[in-house]
Amino acid sequence: MNKTVFLDRDGVINKKLENDYVKSISEFEILDGVKGALQKLKELGYLLIVITNQQGVGKGLMSEKDLIKIHEYMLKELPEIDDIFYCPHLNGICNCRKPENKMLYDAKKKWDIDFNKSWMIGDSESDIICGKSVDCKTVLINNAPCLDADYITDSIKYIKEIITV
Numbered sequence: 680m681n682k683t684v685f686l687d688r689d690g691v692i693n694k695k696l697e698n699d700y701v702k703s704i705s706e707f708e709i710l711d712g713v714k715g716a717l718q719k720l721k722e723l724g725y726l727l728i729v730i731t732n733q734q735g736v737g738k739g740l741m742s743e744k745d746l747i748k749i750h751e752y753m754l755k756e757l758p759e760i761d762d763i764f765y766c767p768h769l770n771g772i773c774n775c776r777k778p779e780n781k782m783l784y785d786a787k788k789k790w791d792i793d794f795n796k797s798w799m800i801g802d803s804e805s806d807i808i809c810g811k812s813v814d815c816k817t818v819l820i821n822n823a824p825c826l827d828a829d830y831i832t833d834s835i836k837y838i839k840e841i842i843t844v
Contacts, residue, residue, distance in 0.1 A: 680791050680792060680793035680796070681726050681790055681791055681792050681793065682724065682725055682726070682792075682793060682796035682797055683725055683726040683727070683728055683786070683790065683792045683793075683796075683797040683798070684720050684725045684726070684727050684728070684797065684798045684799075684800060684842065685728050685729075685730045685783065685786070685797065685798065685799045685800065685810065685815065686727060686728070686729050686730065686760075686800050686801075686835075687729075687730065687731060687777075687799075687800065687801035687802055687803070687806045688729050688731035688733075688753075688763075688765075689701060689731065689802075690801075690802030690803070690820065690821075691710075691713075691800055691801060691802055691820050691835055692709065692710065692713055692729065692753065692757070692835070693707050693708055693709055693710060693713075693753070694708040694709075694710055695802070700733070700734075700735030700738075700740055700741065701735075701749060702735060702740060702741040702745060703741075703745065703748075703749070704748060704749055704752045707749050707752060707753065709753075709756060709757065710834065710835065711834070711836060712834055712835060712836020712837075713757065713835055713836070714756075714757060714759075715836065716835045716836050716837075716838045716839065717757055717759035717760065718759055719838070719839045720759070720838065720842065721759050723842065723843070725797075725798075725842075726761045726762075726790055726792070727759055727760045727761050728760070728761055728762045728763070728764065728786050728790070729750075729753075729760055729762070729763040729764070729765075730764050730765075730777065730782045730783060730786070730799075730806075730809070731763070731764075731765045731766070732765070732766050732776050732777050732805075733746055733765045733766065733767050734766075734767065734768065734769050734770060734776070736767035737767055737768045737769040737772075738769065743767055746765065746767065750763050750765070761790070762786065762789070762790065764782040764785055764786055765782075766782060777801075777805045777806060777808075777809040778804075778805040778806075778808035778809045778812070779809070780809050780812045780813050783799075783809065783810075783812075783813050783815075784813070787813075794813040794814050794815050795814055795815075797815045797816070798810070798815055798816045798817065798818060798842055799811075799815045799816075799817045799818070800817075800818045800820060800835065800838065801817075801818075801819065801820070802819065802820045802821045803821070804819075804827075806819070807819055807827050807828045808827070811827055816829045816830075817829045817830070818830045818831070818832060818838065818841055818842075819831045819832075820832055820833070820834060820835055
């Protein structure tokens, strides 16, 4: 079974737009230190899987084709990422939108993942709830406290001090 680091996208990998959605490649800005952190996690033997809510699609602010173009660009810039699972639905109409854990179980089925040896890195409480629901260790990238997160840090660039095995 594989050990995995699940990563939220907006606010962890790329700059989160306040009160808006990243709708095009031109708005997708990779955060400082991400590439190095992902390379370190790969050296430690982790699969890297993005798990992201993208309700901009459900709201009609962008098409699924637009989202796929952004993800193709992200994979080109960050080839360390092994896969991407996303929920395009509006809040409350599916069982895949975080904090629900369907995307994690879909990844487990595809990649033979051991949740007990895996991590969830996110910037919101819903990411932490999602990871905890399957017994992953969790890292909150945010200055806001989240009582349930195992670790809190300002940036993914510090992840090598947290995830060491």
